[in-house]
Every structure is written in C-alpha cells, then in structure tokens.
Amino acid sequence: MRTLLFDIDGTLLTAHGGGRRAMLRTLREEFGLEDPEMVGSFHGRTDMGLMAQMLEMNGLEPTEQRRRRFRVGYAERFPGELQRSGGEVFVGVAELLKALAPARSCRLASMTGNLPETATRKLEHFHLRHYIQWIVGGDLDAQRNDLASRTLDTIRRRHGDDACRDVVVIGDTVADIVCARHIGASVVAVCTGGETYEELSAAGPDAIWHDFSDHQGVADCLLGDL
C-alpha cells in the first residue's frame, strides 16, 4: 500500500500568517522582546528549526528550557491567531482528500514542519483532520531531511518494511522535494505555497501541479505510476 505524505502549509491550506503572528507574540510576551527579529521566510522549515533560530537571532541561547517555553507559548497563542486570520483551504484540497480516503491502495498521512499540536489544530479547524491517519511534525528536527528520515521510521514501525518502498511526498517547496529524495520517496509538487513553477520544476519532482483544482486528475496522479 502506498503512503501519501502531505505537507500542510502552502500545500493543503494557508493560515494567512497566523503562525508567524503567534510566534511574534510569544517572543514578545514570554521573552520580553519589544521588537524581536524574525526569520524572513518560513517556507519548507520546521517549527523547531525556526524557533531555535529566532531565539539565537535575538541573543538568546536556544536551551532546552527556552525551546520548551517557546513551543508551549506558541501552541497556546496559535488557535487565537488562526481564528483572527481565518486562513483558507486551497482549491480542490477537500475534494482531493475525499476522493483518496476510500482508496484501498493508499493511506493518507502528514509530514509537516508544524508542531504536531498546531498541525492538528489547523487540520481540525478546516475539517480535514479525519482524512489523515497520523502526523509526523517538526518538533524534534531542525532540518527537513531529518524530519523525513524520522517519518520513514514511523512508516516502518506502523506499517512494516515493505511500506517504505512506496512513499509519495506532496509539498509546495524545494525543501519538500529534496527531503523526499533523501528518503527515496516519489514527490508531487504544487505551486500554491509561494515557490514558483520554475523553482519547483528545477528541483525535479515526479509531477507538478499549479494547484489542485483538477482534483480527480491529481488523485489519479497520486495513485498512478510515479
């Protein structure tokens, strides 16, 4: 059975900056920084990597205690910011997941740079959580390739060695494509996250879509030969 690993931000949905604002508030309110330095682009990054980098950028050593405080503070503030920003599910996504969910030849899971708790919150907010069997999030790995390796371990543990031979990553960044190759997975790219068709094409995905509006075509692609 094939495992489809969906990225979340930029692939399935956008929180319209809710995550960034929750991190900014956490830096202000938990660490007393009036005008904190922020990482410019969150694309393709893990939350653990982002939080450690932002602590360092603001002159704070990213000790385990500070990282835990950042994580807890961020997860507390995120739901309110998501409510405020609204966010949106991209065109065709709900239909795509609905079409794939009953297929006996695949299972749906998520590999995301989000913390597992905020990933769950986002998917629940947009009524997508029930399609996704399990989530591996970016709470333990600063690098996406390490996240992918840990996800492959999860596949092996949950579904056995054979399952590791048929994995497809679906993502919106070059980092998604690179980490898929790192674990020997196929990869389908989508241009809804800000990186361009040209940028993503150059990284050599097996297939690339401008968006998921042709949800049946995308479903056929994800279940077909890649």
Ligand SMILES: [Mg+2]
């Ligand atoms: Mg993404």
